Amino acid sequence: MLRVPNNPQNMVLLLLFVLVVSFVAADEDAFIGVNIGTDLSDMPHPTQVVALLKAQQIRHVRLFNADSAMLIALANTGIRVIVSIPNEQVLAVGQSNSTAANWVSRNIVAHYPATNITTITVGSEVLTTVPNAAPVLVNALKFIHSALLASNLDRQIKVSTPLSSSIILDSFPPSQAFFNRSWNPVLVPMLKFLQSTGSFLMLNIYPYYDYMQSNGVIPLDYALFKPLPPNKEAVDANTLLHYSNVFDAMVDAAYFAMAYLNFTNIPVMVTESGWPSKGGSNEPDATIDNANTYNSNLIRHVLNKTGTPKHPGVSVSTYIYELYNEDMKAGPISEKNWGLFDANGTPIYILHLTESGLVLANDTTNQTYCTAKDGADEKMLQAALDWACGPGKVDCSPLLQGKECYEPDNVAAHSTYAFDTYYHQMGKAPGTCDFNGVAAITTTNPSHGSCIFIGSRGKNGSFLNGTAPSMDSTSTSSAAGNTFMSSILIIKVVIWSVFFS
Secondary structure, rough: OOOOOOOOOOOOOOOOOOOOOOOOOOOOOEEEEEEEOOOOOOOOOOHHHHHHHHHOOOOOOEEEOOOOOHHHHHHOOOOEEEEEOHHHHHHHHHHOOHHHHHHHHHHHHHOOOOOOOOEEEOOOOHHHHHHHHHHHEEEEEEHHHHHHEEEOOOOEEEEEEEHHHHHOOOOOOOHHHEEOEEEEEHHHHHHHHHEEEEEOOOEOOOOHHHHOOOOOOOOOOHHHHOOOOOOOOOEOOOOOOEOOOOHHHHHHHHHHHHHHOOOOOOOOOEEEEOOOOOOOOOOOOOHHHHHHHHHHHHHHHHHHHHHHHOOOOOOOOOOEOOOOOOOOOOHHHHOOOOOOOOOOOEEOEEEEOOOOOOOOOOOOOOEEEEEEEEOOHHHHHHHHHHHHOOOOOOOOOOOOOOOOOOOOOHHHHHHHHHHHHHHHHHHOOOOOOOOOOOOEEOOOOOOOOEEEEEHOOOOOOOOOOOOOOOOOEEEEOOOOOOOOOOOOEEOOOOOOOOOOO
């Protein structure tokens, strides 16, 4: 157990984290992007938002409006931007070609190409949230596209509209899926438009909600992308395709639903997906661990080009919902906790993205950590821990009872935290991960839950005093530092769709 010296230093555990991306066009590699909501009581200034995006190597974003200040801040960054027409404006745009032209002139032409606008989305989930605008939705798409054509921007900028996955009925097995037929008068001309303009079918997929609403029918592991044995996978009896997660089943359901209407060459883009990190008493599965698991697995799934059972190797570009926690959102606690960051830009949690070939803002591909050796003598570990938290000047306050790194409460876990912290404070210098033979260097990041090791921040800590004290008279090259899981990324998210039967 930790024996903490008097007056321990307080250490701020702020994580520099990364959201990943690859550049993409419709026929290129899939990417991960992020949605930027603004329903915060203390919304950061656009320049702060862009600074965070750049620091985290986020190269694709979706805005829910066409805020001029944000578009100006995004100029000359190379970040690819989806700009949205809010739902409350869809009716006006869909009823007037001139209104659409004015909107494009004011919000697109005025900023392009300095701001790398790639797509305009007309509303979001219009069919299910503002059905009174549904009759003019296709007109709105066409009017916006005509305005782009008039400005010679129709090839550079796509037009589409995100749909809720709830409009896909009988979604499992995917081969039997079809769109809600009451919307066919809108969907058929919409799909014709998307096909003729080379655009995407945009879909919001939230496995969390389908899991919550399934009354136990959908297993949590199936919703979270966790590995399943073959006998636990869901099998489409018509195609014999095996599904190991809700996300893939929903994407394939969309492909089958389009094929049912004779559209087979429109790519799918997921404009929203994620998992909440916090919920109320009736939302027990909205946790940091589940959000981390879902988003880490989703990102790895997309960037590893896994594809779906129907289209193996063809990944679907996906936007994580969302960049910030939106504390002003109405509804249950989970609605306020989809973000990857809080308003100060502090990460909510760390994504574990090993072996996914990612470009990280903080390069951790060669990251190393210092951990307690397996089977090390506990008395030796305790002595090393006492030294690290004392003469070694490691801030061991996170190991106090009730703090983020207290659990698991054993000498090996506490020593690992102290060893790794010392190791990184000393700049990972030779001999600073030995501790009389009870410590060893590893590439596995030992961070867990809210216990974030200093090494996982992607930067070495700096020793406060210039000279490192030796641990004892018999060793001049010992010390301790923390260990945590390697190659990580932070993010937070939201949820949606797919039925497991």
